[in-house]
Amino acid sequence: MSEKDDFDLRNFLPFLLNQAAEESSLAFQQIYKDRYGMLRTDWRVLFHLGIYGQMTAKEIGERARIHKTKISRAVQRLSDRRFLTRTRDETDRRSEHLMLTPAGEAAYRDLRAVAESYDSRLAAHFTTGEAALLRMMLRRLAGMER
Numbered sequence: 001m002s003e004k005d006d007f008d009l010r011n012f013l014p015f016l017l018n019q020a021a022e023e024s025s026l027a028f029q030q031i032y033k034d035r036y037g038m039l040r041t042d043w044r045v046l047f048h049l050g051i052y053g054q055m056t057a058k059e060i061g062e063r064a065r066i067h068k069t070k071i072s073r074a075v076q077r078l079s080d081r082r083f084l085t086r087t088r089d090e091t092d093r094r095s096e097h098l099m100l101t102p103a104g105e106a107a108y109r110d111l112r113a114v115a116e117s118y119d120s121r122l123a124a125h126f127t128t129g130e131a132a133l134l135r136m137m138l139r140r141l142a143g144m145e146r
Contacts, residue, residue, distance in 0.1 A: 025040075035111075039077070041070045042078055043111060045064075045075060047108065048064060055097075056097060078104065086098055
């Protein structure tokens with residue numbers, strides 16, 4: 001390749017989004033890892049159950065867009081830590097209803113407070129209008145808003 005490639009990776013939107021996601025999540029990642037030994041999928045499962053209540057792994061996977069094997073491993077880790085209960089569905093024996101235990105609810109409330117504070121600190125880099133516009137554009141890119 002003798003010609004200089006003029007593709008500017010630093011302005012390639014998928015690259016920028018990935019870099020921003022990684023950079024913006026590092027401090028929060030350190031907190032849920034240090035306090036609870038959780039991985040990214042673990043806290044996402046925990047938050048879905050904390051927000052929506054009882055769900056199946058399939059419902060969490062569809063809502064969070066996480067592959068079923070990652071959900072299954074996270075559910076097992078959270079169950080081992082006694083953060084959730086698993087109840088077999090009587091009508092579909094392949095499915096389990098997942099629900100937070102009191103320890104899981106306490107972890108969720110603790111991490112939710114951290115997440116809210118962390119979100120505010122990130123948003124403070126922008127004006128109120130810029131932060132609202134950024135959230136709207138990201139929701140649109142994520143397929144959450146059409």
